[in-house]
Amino acid sequence: MENFDSSIIEPIEMRMVKPSPFEVRHKIDKKGSEFRSLVKSISEHGLLQPILVRPVAHGFEIVAGYRRFEACRSLRWRHIQSKIRELSDKQTYEIQLTENIQRQSFTPLEEAEAFKKYVDDFGWGGVSELASKIEKSEEYVSHRIQLLKLPSDAKKQLMQNMISVSQSLELLGVPSDEQAEMTRRIYDEKLTVKQIRSIKKAKVSKKDVLETKKEQSHKITKKTKLGLKMALTRIDSVANEAHTISDPKIRSEVVTYMMDLRYKLHELLDETIHFERVTLKKNLKL
Numbered sequence: 001m002e003n004f005d006s007s008i009i010e011p012i013e014m015r016m017v018k019p020s021p022f023e024v025r026h027k028i029d030k031k032g033s034e035f036r037s038l039v040k041s042i043s044e045h046g047l048l049q050p051i052l053v054r055p056v057a058h059g060f061e062i063v064a065g066y067r068r069f070e071a072c073r074s075l076r077w078r079h080i081q082s083k084i085r086e087l088s089d090k091q092t093y094e095i096q097l098t099e100n101i102q103r104q105s106f107t108p109l110e111e112a113e114a115f116k117k118y119v120d121d122f123g124w125g126g127v128s129e130l131a132s133k134i135e136k137s138e139e140y141v142s143h144r145i146q147l148l149k150l151p152s153d154a155k156k157q158l159m160q161n162m163i164s165v166s167q168s169l170e171l172l173g174v175p176s177d178e179q180a181e182m183t184r185r186i187y188d189e190k191l192t193v194k195q196i197r198s199i200k201k202a203k204v205s206k207k208d209v210l211e212t213k214k215e216q217s218h219k220i221t222k223k224t225k226l227g228l229k230m231a232l233t234r235i236d237s238v239a240n241e242a243h244t245i246s247d248p249k250i251r252s253e254v255v256t257y258m259m260d261l262r263y264k265l266h267e268l269l270d271e272t273i274h275f276e277r278v279t280l281k282k283n284l285k286l
Contacts, residue, residue, distance in 0.1 A: 007086045017060050024106075224272050235258060
């Protein structure tokens, strides 16, 4: 079955047109050279392409052409040539996304926010569906959304083009407590993606070595603690036998000796616990 375009093209009063609540990018630098050039072009040649709107209660909503609309409004036009089409919220958002991507007017983080709204906030579909609608790969969409997990410093540098999208994505594989330092190094040392990966790999290898040392050390100290606890149990058993000695003087001397041994074993056990908790932990961090 063919899909027929049932759109109507006609001039609409400017006062009847309003921005869409789903507009993915409302920010327009009206003092910028790009916007001024657009105003000049429309002033000299007219509006070469009508804006796309959809009918809503009490007027029309802009679907595509927000910059053109603002340019015409700055020229104090009373009417604007419009293409009127019935569209759902989802269709409206998809058209706006596609238009901004094609014009390359998005920053990476703006794109990420727009993708997240489509997939998570609005629940209009998954990554696969969105990728198909905007003619991008699933990897492209998912990677953009991942950028929102960056720490604030990295986001700021990305917005200022101090680091690239590829470099930013590599930061996501760095532990959160090391991301700020890595972000600084990427900018200061002009690290490439390959260099960042090498640094990450080296850190992982070092961590694995430390984990192995830690496991071995804990294994030894656990065995030591167990041996001391077993010795305490045996000392207690022998001390109980000492109470059966018939001679009071000898019994007292033996019991006192056994209690002294028991105290020394407790001291050794306490030292082992301290060694595990403090000394061993400190050395493994070096």
